[in-house]
Amino acid sequence: MSRILVIEDEEPVRENILEILENEGFDAIAAENGSIGLYLAQQKLPDLILCDVLMPELDGYAVLNALRSESQTATIPFMFLSAKTARMDLQQGMNLGANAYLRKPFTLDELLIAIAINIQNKYFITCRS
Structure with missing residues (x-):
């Protein structure tokens, strides 16, 4: 069972x-x-992280930066879920190393497809390493 x-x-x-x-x-x-x-x-080293961008204490960008800087968490697939919908916001998230960026509101199908793709890619990359 995958942990998210x-x-x-x-x-x-x-x-x-x-x-x-x-x-x-x-x-x-x-x-x-x-x-x-x-x-x-x-x-917990989850199989996937879904993260908002605008949050108290640490925003999503800071969370992703911190995760990517540690070897233990650097390869965990990371998806932003955000109401920030400008092209610049999406580009910033992807430039930081996000695997996906879903704009709120998103549909159930969009969420589940993005999750499936990212979990499948994680296991494919792990098996090929």
Whole structure:
């Protein structure tokens, strides 16, 4: 079972995503801000991280920078989920090393397809290494 970490400061959004993931058979864990999310990522080493951009304490960009700078977490697939929809925002996230950037609001199918692609790519890369 794949473990997915959801880092999202808005409780209703976080709870909705957790419910979706659990209903799809994922082991879902959550953090309400970037600092807690970074800690959980380092401790739990999830198979995928879904992260908001605008959050208290550490924003999503800082979380991704910190994860990519540590060998233990550098290759964890990372997806931004954000209401920041400008092309510049998407470009910034991808330039930092995000694997995907979903604009809120996103559909259930968009979320599940992006998750499937990123988890499949993680295992493909791991098997080929």
